[in-house]
Amino acid sequence: MRVFLPAIAAVAALFSLNQAVAQDTALLARGRHLVEVTGACGNCHTPMGPQGPVAGKALAGGTVFDEPPFRAVAPNITPDPETGIGRWTDAQLARAIREGIRPDGSLIGPPMPMTLYRGLSDQDVAAMIAYLRTVPPVANAVERSVYRIQLPPAYGPPVASVPPPADTPVARGEYLANAVAHCMECHTPMLPAGQNDRTRLGAGGMEFRGPWGVSVARNLTPHANGLGGWTDAQIIRAVTQGISSTDRPLAPPMAFWAYRNMTPQELGDLIAYLRSLPPQP
Ligand code: HEC
Ligand code: HEC
Incomplete structure (x- = not known):
């Protein structure tokens, strides 16, 4: 042996x-x-x-x-x-x-x-x-x-x-939209002191200036002013191709060029999370 x-x-x-x-x-x-x-x-x-x-x-x-x-x-x-x-x-x-x-x-x-x-x-x-x-x-x-x-x-x-986040679509989506992709940083209003107003999570309104002029981060909550009337396919197209539900090309600074390689599971998780947010006018 x-x-x-x-x-x-x-x-x-x-x-x-x-x-x-x-x-x-x-x-x-x-x-x-x-x-x-x-x-x-x-x-x-x-x-x-x-x-x-x-x-x-x-x-x-x-x-x-x-x-x-x-x-x-x-x-x-x-x-x-x-x-x-x-x-x-x-x-x-x-x-x-x-x-x-x-x-x-x-x-x-x-x-x-x-x-x-x-x-x-x-x-x-x-x-x-x-x-x-x-x-x-x-x-x-x-x-x-x-x-x-x-x-x-x-x-x-x-x-x-x-x-790591709990293994459910909403928890994974929350982790992705906050800790990783910081969607919620751009899409939540800022308080005067410079932090996000987490009571208005996803309500949009922040302005971004650049060579493109001024773009305003949109409302991503399930309210009618937000993504309430959007289909999943429309949300996926906006995130991965930078095209709004009205076919309008979105202005920077959102990183569509990077998000286009998100996996179908990640996009599904993001949608599950966005649809779980309290609607904000
Ligand atoms: C929204 C813009 C933005 C994003 C997104 C961003 N950063 Fe930064 N990062 C900055 C800026 C601006 C600074 C420098 C701030 C300063 O000078 O105090 C910085 C600083 C840093 C530093 C310190 C470097 C040094 O020499 O001081 C590291 C490391 C870093 N970032 C890594 C990352 C990584 C990794 C990611 C992606 C997960 C990332 N950053 C995403 C804007 C960004
Ligand atoms: C650096 C800031 C920034 C980040 C990060 C960001 N966005 Fe955006 N987003 C914007 C801006 C600004 C617009 C509006 C552009 C315009 O109207 O031309 C927008 C538009 C959108 C739209 C289209 C909404 C509409 O009504 O047309 C969706 C959907 C969206 N973002 C989802 C997301 C998701 C999901 C993430 C994270 C994966 C994310 N965004 C990350 C700034 C950002």
Whole structure:
């Protein structure tokens, strides 16, 4: 029997190696989907030209958000060691994404949606970080943001551990529309202090200015002023193609170009969640 032991050990080692590789592949695929599709980090972190994301600059930063309270510049989140996040540890990246705190202790400001990213599950944040490490590093130094408002001391207590959502369409849709895709950040009115008015969740009204003029985030609740009269197919077309129920092309900044690769299950979950919201006039 003895002679077979090394062979068995070798087979066992190979088996666990294959398992580890399969796990890595699944983690990276999940991370890619979160960063490139549902989370659409590139909607802010990739410079946009007239044709959408600029080629060769994926996640390299530089987009300027010029608003009365701030002039924010999206940083480079590629693994470039000098100008990106190449030297950050996984824990530092997780803290930046979920808590809005950089390795040097400074606070990250809006419009980075940290208050919603606090709800990202441990698994999903790990997947995002694993994927970010694999994107091509781009050397691109960007200016610092300037905030004319007082940033809070922190966005909340340290995030210890976040479990995945319950496995029901509404719970998965809620997680997707809040923690991951931050639909609800754009589609919920802002209070003067700068946070969403969660008593009017999904009621719309926020204005976005840009080269397209002014776009107003719509009411996504089941009220007649919102998606009450919309079919599922119309909602899916709006989210994945940027076309309203009246056939009008929607203006930016919603990330249709990324959402078009959402899975049918994700779209179904989103609809289940939106239809479960209290109707808002
Ligand atoms: C709505 C726009 C927006 C979205 C969406 C967004 N970010 Fe950001 N992010 C920003 C801005 C702007 C900053 C810098 C704010 C500042 O200068 O304080 C930032 C900062 C960061 C930082 C800190 C980097 C540094 O060098 O300071 C990381 C890491 C980061 N974002 C990762 C992500 C990831 C991962 C996603 C997608 C899950 C994402 N962001 C989605 C706008 C956005
Ligand atoms: C960065 C801000 C932003 C994010 C994030 C965002 N949206 Fe939007 N959305 C808008 C704006 C602005 C409009 C209106 C554009 C227009 O009228 O031309 C819009 C329009 C829509 C419409 C069409 C409604 C109508 O009456 O025409 C639907 C449906 C929609 N969004 C759903 C979603 C969902 C679901 C998500 C998340 C997966 C999401 N949005 C994420 C800003 C955003």
